Amino acid sequence: MRRRGLSARLRLTLSYAALVVVVGAILLAVVFVFLLRYVPEGNIVVLQPGSGSAIAPDRNDLLAAFVPAATLACAALFALGMLGGWFLAGRVLRPLTEISDAARRAASGSLSHRIGSTGPHDEFRDVADTFDAMLTRIERNVAGYRRFAADASHELRTPLATTRAILDVAAADPDVDTGTLVARLSAANDRAVAVTEALLLIARTDAAPPERTTVDLALVLEDAVETFAGLAESRGTALHLGAQPAWVSGNEPLLLHLAANLVQNAVVHNTGAGGWVRASTDATGAHATLTVENTGRRLTPEDVALLTEPFRRGEGRTRSADHAGAGLGLAIATSIVDALGGTLTLVPRADGGLVATARFPAVPAPTTDD
Known part of the structure; x- marks a missing residue:
């Protein structure tokens, strides 16, 4: 077992004290070098007009008086440096102590504790806030x-x-x-x-992040619509396609899963005969979008917020012979969109049904040579 070394607080305290002593020693050395060296050695007789002579202290006399006082001054500076350094080191390291305590609690399984640093906005505050944000995300995950x-x-x-x-x-x-x-x-x-x-x-x-290539969302959506055209027809649901070129940097198999899940979800959870599904792609500005809109039962914002959770089918969503759903379609769509750096937005229609929009950063269309 490795022996524990000096604490960071003690090391900082010794560093502060050593710095104070060194600065004091430099000042005393300046006094010696620039003043005492000009004082000659031996008896110094000072002649005073009209009153005879007097003996002045020479270098040895001054050194005899200066060295003990300088030593005591260095000792006092060291003691003052230790006391002040211990206090200052404690103030400086307090955020680290709080972070260490939070880390130990997290390691023991308590992910609800937060540091909540209220100090000045410095590097330690940034570390504490980042640590709190990390704990929040870990707890949620x-x-x-x-x-x-x-x-x-x-x-x-x-x-x-x-x-x-x-x-x-x-x-x-x-x-x-x-x-x-x-x-x-x-x-x-x-x-x-x-x-x-x-x-x-x-x-x-x-x-792991998926491999990326340049993919046209329009072609991906066409494949998905073609796959579920028969299912829509058997249910009496009209399936409309409006695909405009929309190039993104993504993974084609994952984007096929995304489009297929959105189209299948729109067909299966529709009103049946007389219902419709509109699937479209578009590229506007810096974003490319894939949108699937369908009729269906009326949904509240609270219902929509739960649809992307795994195994959530919602009221009235039942399995049938042509769809043994596991409630994972929109959860898979969310996972794919997040992995490809996009966003998935679900909005309930006022007349019933859902509008699902997957938005990605758009990229230029490849050239003919590409």
């Missing part, structure tokens, strides 16, 4: 991950429990319809696979 893990466990338990129940029923009934059994097992398995793949996609997106 940890709470989100815990909630996410709990929800994920619940969602994965559902298809597994369904599979076990189906097998138990099949084992108790030797005349069970094999085709129906296989279909139900397949549906439960598809549900588990979909949830697992969605969780892995979110984990990969959050873990």
